[in-house]
Amino acid sequence: MHYLDEGPHDAPPVLMLHGNPTWSFYYRNLVLALRGRYRCIVPDHLGCGLSDKPGDEHYDYRLKSRTEDIDSLIKHLDLKDPLSLVVHDWGGMIGFAWAVENPDRIARMVVLNTAAFPLPEDKKMPSALSLVRDTALGAFLVRRFNAFSGIAARVAFKQPVSREIRHGYTLPYDSPENRIATLRFVQDIPLTENDPGYDILINTAERLHLLQEKPCLIAWGERDFVFDAPFLNKWIEYFPDAELHRLPDCGHYVLEDGGTELIETISHFFGIREDSDHGHASGKSLEHGRTQ
Numbered sequence: 001m002h003y004l005d006e007g008p009h010d011a012p013p014v015l016m017l018h019g020n021p022t023w024s025f026y027y028r029n030l031v032l033a034l035r036g037r038y039r040c041i042v043p044d045h046l047g048c049g050l051s052d053k054p055g056d057e058h059y060d061y062r063l064k065s066r067t068e069d070i071d072s073l074i075k076h077l078d079l080k081d082p083l084s085l086v087v088h089d090w091g092g093m094i095g096f097a098w099a100v101e102n103p104d105r106i107a108r109m110v111v112l113n114t115a116a117f118p119l120p121e122d123k124k125m126p127s128a129l130s131l132v133r134d135t136a137l138g139a140f141l142v143r144r145f146n147a148f149s150g151i152a153a154r155v156a157f158k159q160p161v162s163r164e165i166r167h168g169y170t171l172p173y174d175s176p177e178n179r180i181a182t183l184r185f186v187q188d189i190p191l192t193e194n195d196p197g198y199d200i201l202i203n204t205a206e207r208l209h210l211l212q213e214k215p216c217l218i219a220w221g222e223r224d225f226v227f228d229a230p231f232l233n234k235w236i237e238y239f240p241d242a243e244l245h246r247l248p249d250c251g252h253y254v255l256e257d258g259g260t261e262l263i264e265t266i267s268h269f270f271g272i273r274e275d276s277d278h279g280h281a282s283g284k285s286l287e288h289g290r291t292q
Helices: 024-034 063-076 090-099 127-134 136-145 147-155 163-170 177-187 198-211 229-238 254-269
Strands: 002-006 013-017 039-043 083-089 106-114 216-221 243-247 288-290
Touching: 002 024, 013 024, 013 063, 013 090, 024 039, 024 083, 024 163, 024 254, 039 063, 063 090, 063 198, 083 090, 083 254, 090 106, 090 198, 106 229, 106 254, 127 136, 127 177, 136 177, 147 163, 216 229, 216 254, 243 254
Parallel strands: 013 039, 013 083, 083 106, 106 216, 216 243
Antiparallel strands: 002 039, 002 288
């Protein structure tokens, strides 16, 4: 597992968890903003980013393993202080599955277009995701033609973005072998009690109330075709006292679309109000690590 480790090692830790089909690249500008006062830990889930991309015979690509990976990383880094959790997409399910088992170790939470509960009653599974999840054709298109990461690099942004940034998102997924996680993540979406991980999903949802007293910020791109209003409404039910920021012109990659203004909003939530290290990550040095 590859991870970024930025900021003073004796500073309060912030764990940032990406989703599918992104990687730690997604959080680069937030890391620059927080690393002066916080220790920013940003792993690439196995199969993603700069982490190893093992075949199915070596790794099962299931939610249970994902959560165990995060627990192993926290132990590997010997993070003892309560940590702040920043999550997006699949990072929400993985991060909150760990958090509800360790509520006393959570300091605060930032929720970005994600879920940690079953599909809302008023939300249908998007047909594009069902194609990938449930059909051989969908699997073929993802592995052979990079249909998931490649399409996301076009439709997940709702604001202008450079070719270089689009390329940054797809960079780790440059061959069928390197796209295994982008497929397995979709195939692992738990929808019914017969699906692996559904028990973890239900357990997490039923115990989110254990985190209700923690400071929470929800920043939501309202032009996300998957994590849309029904998901946001559920988060508001679970965390009614959260600091809520609706971003009507932002899509799924809300940190990109929200730009400097959203980075500053999150920085303020962390108690950082002066200009610290804002800007684009290009040309900046980021500390990398690997753990077994």
